[in-house]
Amino acid sequence: MDTGTHIVMGVALGSIATIDPYVAASPATAAAIMVGTIIGSQAPDLDTILKFKGNATYIRNHRGITHSIPAVCLWPLLITPAIYLFIPEANLLYLWLWTFIAVILHVFVDIFNAYGTQALRPFTRRWVALGIINTFDPIIFGFHIGGLVLWGIGFHPGYTFLSIYGILIAYYVLRYQMQQKVLRQVKEIIPNVKQIIISPTLYWNQWHLAITTNDNFYVARAIKYQIFIHDTFEKVPLPENAIIEAAKIDENVSAFLSFSPVYRWEVEEYDDHYEVRFIDLRYRSKDYYPFVAIVQLDHNLNIISSYTGWIFSEEKLRTKLDIIID
Structure with missing residues (x-):
């Protein structure tokens, strides 16, 4: 609380x-x-x-x-x-x-x-x-x-x-009975559910949902026991390669992975560095996922900068990374 x-x-x-x-x-x-x-x-x-x-x-x-x-x-x-x-x-x-x-x-x-x-x-x-x-x-x-x-x-x-x-x-x-009714509704509309992470909101009858199946992640909201799916992501296992292994060594990424039970990942390659991002799917705010971990590595896989925490815009995230670099 x-x-x-x-x-x-x-x-x-x-x-x-x-x-x-x-x-x-x-x-x-x-x-x-x-x-x-x-x-x-x-x-x-x-x-x-x-x-x-x-x-x-x-x-x-x-x-x-x-x-x-x-x-x-x-x-x-x-x-x-x-x-x-x-x-x-x-x-x-x-x-x-x-x-x-x-x-x-x-x-x-x-x-x-x-x-x-x-x-x-x-x-x-x-x-x-x-x-x-x-x-x-x-x-x-x-x-x-x-x-x-x-x-x-x-x-x-x-x-x-x-x-x-x-x-x-x-x-x-x-509240427990209300939550269980929402969970039953999810299982009725999404087959083969493996995990449901449900988060109450400030509103009486609204809940955030991060749903895992064999093949996909679903990010949804329950409003008055109706399920509205906002985003669907293909469930892609975290690869075992040199870039990911180097990223996982970073303390910010390591802390994120120790805490987040459901996330998606992205790897981008630029002219002078790689960028690996982990995005927690439990939290969604105005079409944005604010709880992230991000690490930048040079092409020799040395860590340049990293960040984890709550960021509500891409511009703010870039500012945080620039501060770390400085």
Whole structure:
């Protein structure tokens, strides 16, 4: 989920904790828990700082080890003593428990996005991405804001957010049912489907689709359970030749390939260099595929420049490559 939603979820958990009579009777414990749930709801996204090391590092590691099983156990052990140092009157066990719940909730809701997490590490590095809830869901965020408003006008915060979470559980079930109906529609109109990657949008009944068959990739959108195919690409295996092998050595290309499950590729030869491009088919915006990796190599297969990330125009991409060359 987005940062704002994680923050309000932390506030909601801290509020739900006040239903416990012990927490309600201990202002220090209640305050410490609120701080712990807010920080705990943000902690796994500390890997966002990897953006400063470049897109390749960020793409390869975001929502990786920081969302893993060991990290989920470690975050509360780091956060709890730091808070307790400033609020020693708080109950240490309660503080740890609610901080732990906040971290677990963060990772749990992230797996419902299309981006997903490596939440099952160290057992597997497979990305768990259910594609049911958009990274920013206005309904989920709106319910939390509504809870804060009700709290502000005098409603009990704990019971208010507990009721809201009961509604949100039903909302997740509904979104799952909607997603499954879309997947059934795809299988009815496209035979021999091998894989469907589905991504929710900000719109209630619209979904992005990247569909793989034995011979083709289809990029489509579902609107009110009707499937509209935007693009069809022949499924051509990545060749095993010197140009591709040299391109795969590049850190930007390597990061892209470690993350993208469905993509097409292009190789162009120019007077003084080769250009190899990888295009993620999960993301389509106004007839453009913005998530790419591109590498330029001279005719001796030495890397000249490369880039991976989100680019929404060819002109901007060329600017990025020119900057790298300089």
